[in-house]
Amino acid sequence: MYIGIDLGGTNIKAGVVDESGKILYKDARPTGAHRPADEILKDMAELAMDTVKNAGLTLDDIKSVGVGSPGSVDAENGILMYAGNINFENVPVCEKITKYTGKPSYLGNDANVAALAEYYAQDKEMECFMAVTLGTGVGGGIVMNGKLFTGTNGVAAEIGHMVTHAGGRACTCGRHGCWEAYASVSALIRQTKESLAEDNTSLMYEMVGGNLENVGGKTAFDAAKKGDRAAQKVVTNYINNVSIGIVNLINILQPDMIVIGGAISKEGDYLLNPIQEYCIHESFKQGKKRTELKIARLGNDAGLIGAAFLGK
Template sequence: MYYLGVNFGRTVITVGVVDENGEIIIKGSVPTLKYRGIEDIVKDIATLCIRVVNNAKLNIDKDIVSIGIAITGIPDKKDGTIVYSSYFDYHTVQVKSILKQYINLPIYIENDANCYGLAESRWGAAKGFKNSVTVNIGQGVGAGIIVDGKIYNGAFSGAGELGHHVIVVDGEPCHCGRRGCWECYASEDALIRDAKILSIKYPKSEIFKMVNGDFRVMSYNTPFEAAKMGDKYAVELINKYIKYMAVGVINIANILQPDVIVIGGKVMEQGEYFLDSLKNEVEKHHYGDHLSNTLRAPEIKLSQIGYDAIIMGAAMLRE
């Protein structure tokens, strides 16, 4: 039997057909186009689900067990609604009931970072650990908390919004309406923002040269590559970025004390260059590190699955 996993992303919707071992056998994508109403977007999800299943030479009524939808925001899993999404500016919008008009299958809804964390705990870097936190670094910062092998949702399904815990009082403005959130300093968008500011201030920097002054082609990896070339401005920027990243990781470790913290997103492409620096920063400032194994810092790993983890985790959602 097979399952459908849907990543209802900020810019792209991706649907995958997933088998019982978590393997994605086929997937497809369409633009989200967030300016449209939820009815049109969910209709696109339904159309994409049907198309992907047909391309897999399967029958959606006979071969597919259920559909799991990973969303950006806080879900009501019972009603199948998005209670709140700051990025989409959604306030209690229907998803399950609209999708049911097109596809008559069990439908489950969950936060995308939780789906990421679920997949990593079953098949990825957190496999074999009972308690883990997976942090997904993208346009924002999301986190999936796994306790005793299960998603921890909290009292109102909003647990894990760690990208919105404040690390700088009165800091950078966040799209959530507050200031100083972790994702304002640790997200891909945050690093790109700071890299642009730095290259404008220092046009002789390697960052400026790498994009030839065209900030439209600036990527998350640009300042990392400039730092590897020895550019002092880029090195300073990356060191500052990793310090902000470490503050959030240390807070997670001190509050939740998981066995392992998994970091996912484009930062995975930086491999040990990023991971070793992050580990060193965490070890320097983690509370209780001097107590050896009594209060040791959790293991820190890079995701072993990547973006497909969201689809895989969504496909495995159950009651």
């Protein structure tokens, strides 16, 4: 059994996870992101040990503790180098967690560990597996032969910061035209608002009561499914932009499988089918085998399970 801790800007989640990825017990508490790192780490360890007790177990049943965190991690040394939204800078997370729990501990980037969880959820061995998260940003993770691949410095798989639209929109990372600026939920909301600003006769306009502040990541998808032309145009354009990046990843790595997670992935086949269609037409000429594309399985638990699996 493993403990997984998902450190977020709003909440800390912790849970006990068995060898198969089943969560035996989980709990959460507010992060209090304004507090010093040490207080937050103490809370994380406390919550972790409580979940063990509440699962009817003792620390003897636990092999290790894994932490998934936003930002840039130095996994080798267990140090959170930088995470903007919780003001952590060069914090020795593993050292502290091991001090409080007495267990070996591991640290990984949250999008990376989510990929690890999704890999194990597929329950088959693959040489190269990727997860793409279409959320506020576009994140991801690469799993090679069952282990997280994080590159020479621990920060690989920043796939959202691949430029697909050279000279395009400014991205938070400093580049222009990053995939994230076209394929994230934030990008979809922006594209939906742009459409509404141009045309106030669409169903979308009605759905948000004429108030652009009510536009969400589902607005265009919901209206498109009801036949609204303007919404269909927004969705088609958005899915094309998602697909461009996915085909790029396929042409570079030809992974065995890519799973698509994050808020937008709830659209299921309505999202997946056109992406698959696009990939068949655009991905590089190849042999009999193609990268399998699927919607991610684990939803919000992927981060917690993946963190636990860092010790696997």
